[in-house]
Amino acid sequence: MAGNRIWTVAVIGCGIGRSHVSEGYRRHPDKFQVLALCDIDEGRLAKLGDEFSIVRRTRSFDEVLSMDDVDIIDICTPPALHLAQILAAMSAGKEVVCEKPIVGSLAEIDRVIAAEGRAAGRVMPIFLLPPLACAISIWPCSASGLSNCLRRIGAAEKLGAGLGSSSRVVKSSKSFRTGLGFCH
Secondary structure: OOOOOOEEEEEEOOOOHHHHHHHOHHHOOOOEEEEEEEOOOHHHHHHHHHHHOOOEEEOOHHHHHOOOOOOEEEEOOOHHHHHHHHHHHHHOOOEEEEOOOOOOOHHHHHHHHHHHHHOOOOEEEEEEOOOOOOEEEEOOOOOOOHHHHHHHHHHHHHHHOOOOOOOOOOOOOOOEEEOOEEEO
């Protein structure tokens, strides 16, 4: 990722997508610009667009896929839609951020990993790492993409195993680079 590049984003799903805009992208205007919003609910679409002055709004996911000036598609839709939307976004040459759960089965994650291997972009899932309590969107863990990220997430979960509700912070020599900073 180029150091001074501003990544352009389309957020799909204006429910949980609102927090991605307000707590993520808007806090880092030197890294991200939200260009478009997409939601099937016209009221939610208008409310979020008006709140953050995002002019480009659509109810069509296919329209977002055809937006040449959008680098990242941030999928914040119901989980049953994730697989098809991830695969379509990857086929369209986009980077993909996807809200959890990324997909519904190991077979589906295998399809996502295979698609990422053929695509120019990466898939960056949102993870919650209990008991570390660190929500991160991986941007990217490494050049090897999602499969390596999942191995690192598994290692982080093992690292934190047994902490329960402890407020103790686990320090590691590995950190996860995220679109919004670093999670250690």
